[in-house]
Amino acid sequence: METFSFQAIAHVESPYKEKFGTPRQPGLVATTLGHIHLREDLNPDALEGLAEYSHAWLVFVFHANDSFKTGKPFVKTKVHPPRLEGRAVGVFSSRSPHRPNPIGLSLVKIEKIEGRRLTVSGLDLIDGTPILDIKPHLPSIEAPQGAFEGWSAQVAAPRFQVAWSPSARADLLRLTPHASDDARADIATAIESILKLDPRPVAYRGTDENPDPYMSRYGFRFEGWNVVFEMKDGVSARTAEITVIEPWRS
Ligand SMILES: C[S@@+](CC[C@H](N)C(=O)[O-])C[C@H]1O[C@@H](n2cnc3c(N)ncnc32)[C@H](O)[C@@H]1O
Incomplete structure (x- = not known):
């Protein structure tokens, strides 16, 4: 089995301090601000050019999952999204934090960049979340015509x-x-x-x-x-x- 080891490039400072009460997706609570603090040994020029974009993708680790405390990896292939109230779907058709590799992806609005600090709004991450990567959102490519949504669009929030x-x-x-x-x-x-x-x-x-x-x-x-x-x-x-x-x- 191939394994990879990555270091966090940044950490999140967020008003959400625990999983309960944290929005389930980015943008649902649009006004909330969070800060992404780049690691001290990374030159802040890594963020140069990002302020020209309105939104960025954050790739992060679900570090508060129990699997990190228990050391037992998550091996289930079906998950129970809260909105389906009991029904299960395949983990890869879900945005569940509980997945074989507990890696998350959130699209946030860029508010400001000052030195190593990137201020964003609409985040769905708890305080202290380790960030693995930051990438600009490219609306010309990442909003394809004819895109449609599966089960998540059929269940009213x-x-x-x-x-x-x-x-x-x-x-x-x-x-x-x-x-x-x-x-x-x-x-x-x-x-x-x-x-x-x-x-x-x-x-x-x-x-x-x-x-x-x-x-x-x-x-x-x-x-x-x-x-x-x-x-x-x-x-x-x-x-x-x-x-x-x-x-x-x-
Ligand atoms: C359903 S996930 C979606 C995350 C991301 N937008 C995605 O699609 O990969 C969002 C939930 O993950 C939980 N969460 C946020 N940050 C976390 C962290 N660092 N560790 C574990 N769970 C976290 C919160 O309960 C939040 O409501």
């Missing part, structure tokens, strides 16, 4: 309503004393966008008989905060109500 409790609004104000109104609105929009798409893994969603196995209350880590939300039944759709935003304590 969940759409929740999102509500704020008055105390959660007050929490956000209190925790961002120096933010401008626009910056605070961006944070609120990011949190709402995460919740609209139902960040809960399939196992957390329960069954018809027991729809909320975790007592309807969940928390995810975003920036330096724990964002707590509760699932409620709204008039026409399920509602995720943000109830508390508090400093993250490990």
Whole structure:
């Protein structure tokens, strides 16, 4: 068996600190910013010319997969994407993090390049993700005419309503004393966008008989905060109500 060994060329600084609450694909939470820090021994001229492009591909390692902790490689050939609620597909027709080589690919918007730091928006990567490569997106080649999507286009993504409790609004104000109104609105929009798409893994969603196995209350880590939300039944759709935003304590 051929093996290859690569060194990360950069690491990600991201507001998403854990898998839960991280968007499932890039662009779903478009306003969120992240920074890619190039390795110290790489000359920043490696990034020269990239600012002329609007988007870049990030090739990265799913370093937070359990397989790295257990040392047991992932060998399954079928995976259960959250949107298929139980149905399995072949791993290579999926974007699952659990694959024979845990390598991911994300298209992000380039915002700014300063020295070794590349600022991007719309990322779907957690803090500390090792980057193996960065490549410009070439829309003339990478948006082929007649391209079509398979099973992922046939399953509607969940759409929740999102509500704020008055105390959660007050929490956000209190925790961002120096933010401008626009910056605070961006944070609120990011949190709402995460919740609209139902960040809960399939196992957390329960069954018809027991729809909320975790007592309807969940928390995810975003920036330096724990964002707590509760699932409620709204008039026409399920509602995720943000109830508390508090400093993250490990
Ligand atoms: C479904 S994958 C898609 C990633 C990439 N766009 C792709 O298609 O290869 C995105 C999910 O991977 C998880 N994830 C992000 N960064 C990770 C990391 N460094 N290690 C393990 N899982 C990660 C998060 O749960 C995120 O929602």
